Amino acid sequence: MATLRFPTFISIFTFNLVQLGLASARRILELITAETELDENVQGVAQPIRGEVVFDDVTFSYNGQPVLKEISFTARPGETIAIVGQTGSGKSTLTRLINRIFDADGGRVLVDGVDVRDWSMESLRSQISTIEQDPFLFSKTLSENIAFGRSDASPGQIREAARAAQADDFIMGFQGGYATRSANVARPSPGGNGSASPLRERS
Numbered sequence: 001m002a003t004l005r006f007p008t009f010i011s012i013f014t015f016n017l018v019q020l021g022l023a024s025a026r027r028i029l030e031l032i033t034a035e036t037e038l039d040e041n042v043q044g045v046a047q048p049i050r051g052e053v054v055f056d057d058v059t060f061s062y063n064g065q066p067v068l069k070e071i072s073f074t075a076r077p078g079e080t081i082a083i084v085g086q087t088g089s090g091k092s093t094l095t096r097l098i099n100r101i102f103d104a105d106g107g108r109v110l111v112d113g114v115d116v117r118d119w120s121m122e123s124l125r126s127q128i129s130t131i132e133q134d135p136f137l138f139s140k141t142l143s144e145n146i147a148f149g150r151s152d153a154s155p156g157q158i159r160e161a162a163r164a165a166q167a168d169d170f171i172m173g174f175q176g177g178y179a180t181r182s183a184n185v186a187r188p189s190p191g192g193n194g195s196a197s198p199l200r201e202r203s
């Protein structure tokens with residue numbers, strides 16, 4: 001009898017695991033196949049973006065909680081503009097309306113004169129990047145971190161990108177320059193002013 005107990009126990013245990021696996025797989029499949037509320041607008045405008053961004057009387061709330069109210073401004077192509085405000089004032093939210101992570105509740109967001117809802121989502125998103133506030137550095141060289149996602153980038157292109165982000169001087173300040181490993185880069189202390197790292201968004 002005892003010889004049967006162990007195999008029986010193992011069988012039941014395994015069966016439970018399979019059940020668990022099935023339940024998880026079902027849940028994952030649900031997420032993958034879930035339709036988003038945003039229309040991808042496959043037929044929409046698909047063209048190279050020049051870079052004009054217009055907010056025209058934009059209002060936005062998260063679940064009835066107002067965040068942006070009647071915001072209007074124009075950013076011309078190539079122009080750098082700063083949106084300044086305290087934490088929680090809606091700066092990140094504002095950027096999310098440009099590539100349609102969310103849609104405005106009122107007013108319009110235009111890219112090159114076209115309402116973002118009339119752009120093909122694919123065309124819009126493939127041409128707009130957001131750099132998040134909290135830098136995440138891989139434990140590789142600075143050069144490899146800059147080239148992340150573009151492993152074919154030449155040293156010249158990497159340096160050009162760093163110059164555009166005003167990081168070149170800072171990087172060249174290290175003995176190893178672009179070959180410095182990110183672990184050796186001083187991080188600003190949380191909350192404090194820290195070192196003047198250009199790798200940190202000035203908030």
Ligand SMILES: Nc1ncnc2c1ncn2[C@@H]1O[C@H](COP(=O)(O)OP(=O)(O)O)[C@@H](O)[C@H]1O
Nearest residue numbers: 062063067085086087088089090091092093094
């Ligand atoms: N996904 C979300 N769902 C609900 N509320 C959010 C979400 N994201 C941000 N918020 C809220 O919206 C407000 C603006 O946030 P955010 O745009 O991140 O501000 P900032 O970038 O200026 O710090 C905050 O009160 C924040 O808690």
Ligand SMILES: [Mg+2]
Nearest residue numbers: 091092093133
């Ligand atoms: Mg933010």
